[in-house]
Amino acid sequence: MTQTDDFYKRKLNEAVERNSRNQSSKEKKWRDYTLEPWNKKTKYKEKKYVNSSNINIKDLYTKEDVPQNEEYLLGFPGEYPFTRGVYPNMYRGKYWTMRMFSGFGTPEDTNSRLKYLISHGETGLSIAFDMPTLYGYDCDNVRSEGEIGKCGVNVTSLKDMEVVFDGIDLSKVTTSMTINAPAAVLTAMYFAIAQKKGISLDKIGGTVQADILKEYIAQKEWIYPPEAHLRIIRDMMIYCTENAPKWNYISISGYHIREAGASAVQELAFTLADGFYYVDMGIKAGLDPNKFAPRLSFFFNSSINFFEEIAKMRAARRIWATVLKEKFGVTDPRAQMLRFHTQTSGYTLTWQQPLNNIIRTTVEAMAAVLGGTQSLHTNSYDEAMALPSEDAVKIALRTQQILAEETGITDTIDPLAGSYYMEALTNKVEEEAYRYFDKIESMGGILNAVKNGYIQREIAATSYRRQKRLESGEEIMVGVNKYVEENEKPINILKISREAEKIQLARLKKVKELRNEDEVRKALEELRNAFKDENKNIMPYLIEAAKEYATIEEISNVGREIYGGWKEPVIV
Known part of the structure; x- marks a missing residue:
């Protein structure tokens, strides 16, 4: 049963008190007698350092920045509150699932790409759908003209899904599907394929995004009013809990919230607020959160500010575990775990000097791994211009494999734990997230905050501030507002032929016949x-x-x- 008191306000006050600190005499002495003379000697001009969440970054962090009860906040990997990871041995036991962008053109095109990636070592399938599919329109609808297969694979009927997964054993792979408004329809098609092949639903593993609240916040791809979509999600929760225990029927997505211009804290806060709503909805539907919460997964963005992203992911686990335990009364540790997929940032990719995107993606992927992700999608260097080519997507996959096999960053669990900066930043991100939870709660919850436009306005304001920083040069984007090259050589990109549309129209005609x-x-x-x-x-x-x-x-x-x-x- 959920609590009705000022839970988030209390947690916010606890976080504020925990993060308050005093400067030690040793630090003051260092500043007075070492730092200040050096700054004067080198004519250093002080400037303000802030991250995407507008959190001021200090020049130095010490043990005074870490509260005395830090051991409780950290815990151990695989134990409450899961700050250090959801599994006891993390990547020593098993690497994260490596997923690459798949889904473009015809179902045949996508099937070929899936098999190509599996042959190169991909360990989980990830499928994106085109705009007509995302909005629930057939390929022969006038609104679909010119959009077939352009930003993902086109699926109009079960026949298309059968082609997408032709020759792929659904009992031996996990599939992630980026679909929201018609998520229940695509899930039904996936289940239908399994049943027609004689595979029972309790053997099917994977994830469907289905997070409709995020659509109203950021991506804007809905079909019905919010309450109707939420009823459908409720039915998916109940059905899958009872019939498909390995199927993650909702991936609560911060990725698109971040891509819309949100800060790291906003991504974290709005995503978890959505998640809390789904937990409450499941409880009201009569489900035991200890049974259904383990099937709630998350989808986060990993952007370019390295430490901020790691702090966000560590804070996310701790907040989720704390709220589920203390507010919703969840007792099963498995149900308290926040498991998440991560995708490197799309809005940091540039069409200028596109090979620079390989470096950006590598840094962002490292942050995701050090943040403890369970699954990772690395963007391809050409995605600022088009869907990824085979060469680009292979480099993106190799990036993950090199991180896993060569760098040593997976050798130990949560290697940045105990860093004064990392722990202080994790705690500050947590505090700012609770500040948003308290605000949202005062509005009557996340659904009201979305319907009255509060969440959207917050994101728009943050996006505007960042754009002004880029235009002024206060924030640097290499190749865009600094180190610009006038005459760049073009690169080869993937182009979707209108032939895909003809093929899909012909298949639909035959299906109906x-x-x-x-x-x-x-x-x-x-x-x-x-x-x-x-x-x-x-x-x-x-x-x-x-x-x-x-x-x-x-x-x-x-x-x-x-x-x-x-x-x-x-x-x-």
């Missing part, structure tokens, strides 16, 4: 009745509709007829 229209209509009518009845779980009806080759738009339109659409408030 071969399917049993009476069974399709029957499945859609049963789905419509399930949508109208709050007491019915829609997942079995979605799976049946998928098996009859009802299309993504036909299925989505059932919901459109019942729920209508939604427009966000004007953000000023």
Whole structure:
């Protein structure tokens, strides 16, 4: 049962008190007699150092910056509050799952890319979908024209999914699908493939993003009003908890929040606030959080400010464990763990001097590993211009493999623990996150904060401040506002042919010719009745509709007829 008191305000006050400190006499002496004379001698001009979260970075951190109860805050790896990692031996036992961008053009194109990456050592599949699929439109909809396969693979019916996974044993791979508004439909298709191949759902492992709150905050790809999508997520939670225990039915995503312009603290706070909402929703649906919380996973961005990103990930684990234990009464350590996938930053990639992006991605990937990620996607150097080419995606995969096999950063668990700077920064990030939780709670929760535009305004303001810093030169982006080259040589990029659209249109036409229209209509009518009845779980009806080759738009339109659409408030 959730608490109704000022939980987040109390935790904020605890964090503020913990982070208050006094300068030691030894540090004062060093500043007066060593630092200041040196600064004068070298004519050093003091400037303000801040990270993306507008946290002031001191010139020196000492033990005075670390509270006396730091051992409690840290704990040990694999134990509450999981600051040092969710598994006792971390990467000594098993490397993180290495996922690369897949999904473009036709299902055949994507199937070929998946097999290519598996042959080069990828250990988990990751699939992105094109804009028509993300919005729940068929490839023959007028809105889909010119967009087929451009930013991911096109999936209109179960036939497309069957081609994507042709020759791939779903019982031996884990699949991550970047899909949100129609996430339940794609999950239903994935489950339908497994069942048609005789694989029971308890053998299926993977993740579907499904985080609709993030869509209203940042990515703007929704179909229905928030309450309708949240009902669908609730049904996925219940169905998967009972039938697909290895399936992570929601990946609560901070990645897109960060890409929209949020700071590290905002990414952390808004993402965890979404997560707390889903926990509360599951409890209200009658589920035991000790049973369903282990299937909630997270998706974070790893950006270029190295230490800030590591601190964010360490703070995320501690906050999640603390809130689930103290606020929601979760007792199972597995349910208190925050497990997450990480993707290196997209907004730090530049089309200017694109090979520089290899270095940026490497630094960001190192931060993710030192932050304790369970899964990692490294962006390709050409992604500022197009979907990644084979050469680029192979270098991105090799980046992870070199980090894992050659650098030694996986040899010990949480190697930065105990660093005065790292621990002080982790604690400060935690404090600022609780400040946001308290503010959001005062508005009646994250759903209200999204619907009234508060979250969106906060992100927009941060994005504007960063843009002004870039334009003034206060923040450097190599190749963009410093070390600029006038005449750059072009690189080869992946281009999606309009032929993909022709192929998809032909396949859809054939699907409709071969399917049993009476069974399709029957499945859609049963789905419509399930949508109208709050007491019915829609997942079995979605799976049946998928098996009859009802299309993504036909299925989505059932919901459109019942729920209508939604427009966000004007953000000023």
